[in-house]
Amino acid sequence: MSDCPRGEASLTVTSLSSGPVDDGAFAWPWPGNPHVEEVISDRQRTIDRSAILEAITLALDRRTEVLAAIASSTVVDDARTAVAGLLGTDEVGTDAVLAMQLRKFTRFEREKIRDEAENLRALLDNANDATNG
Numbered sequence: 454m455s456d457c458p459r460g461e462a463s464l465t466v467t468s469l470s471s472g473p474v475d476d477g478a479f480a481w482p483w484p485g486n487p488h489v490e491e492v493i494s495d496r497q498r499t500i501d502r503s504a505i506l507e508a509i510t511l512a513l514d515r516r517t518e519v520l521a522a523i524a525s526s527t528v529v530d531d532a533r534t535a536v537a538g539l540l541g542t543d544e545v546g547t548d549a550v551l552a553m554q555l556r557k558f559t560r561f562e563r564e565k566i567r568d569e570a571e572n573l574r575a576l577l578d579n580a581n582d583a584t585n586g
C-alpha cells in the first residue's frame with residue numbers, strides 16, 4: 454500500500470473462500486479508521502491506567518514516608534513536589550497518589566490494586582509480544 458497515491462489502495466486476491474469473511478480482515482490502519490483509532494485509544498487507556506497503578510503501588514509500599522511527606526507539607530503543591538521526589542512519579546501518577554482515599558491502604562485494597570497492576574502489565578506485555586512477534 455505504500456506505493457499507492459494518497460487516498461488510494463490496492464488489493465491482491467490470493468484465495469477465495471465460500472465461507473463468511475471476518476470484518477477484521479478489512480480493518481487496516483489508515484488515518485481516520487474508527488476501528489483502529491478505538492484500538493489505539495483502548496491501548497492508551499490501558500497504558501495510562503497501568504502507569505497510575507504503578508504510582509499508587511509505589512505509594513502503598515512506602516505509605517509511611519508518603520503520609521509523612523504529605524502531612525509535613527504546607528500546601529498541596531508542596532505535597533505534590535514531595536511525593537513526586539520521593540516516588541519518582543510523573544504529574545499524573547503523583548496526582549493519583551494525592552487523590553487516594555485512606556481505605557486504599559487496607560491490606561485487601563492494596564492486594565486488589567497490585568493484582569490489577571499485574572494483570573495490566575501482563576496484558577500490555579502480551580500485546581507487545583503479539584505486535585513484535
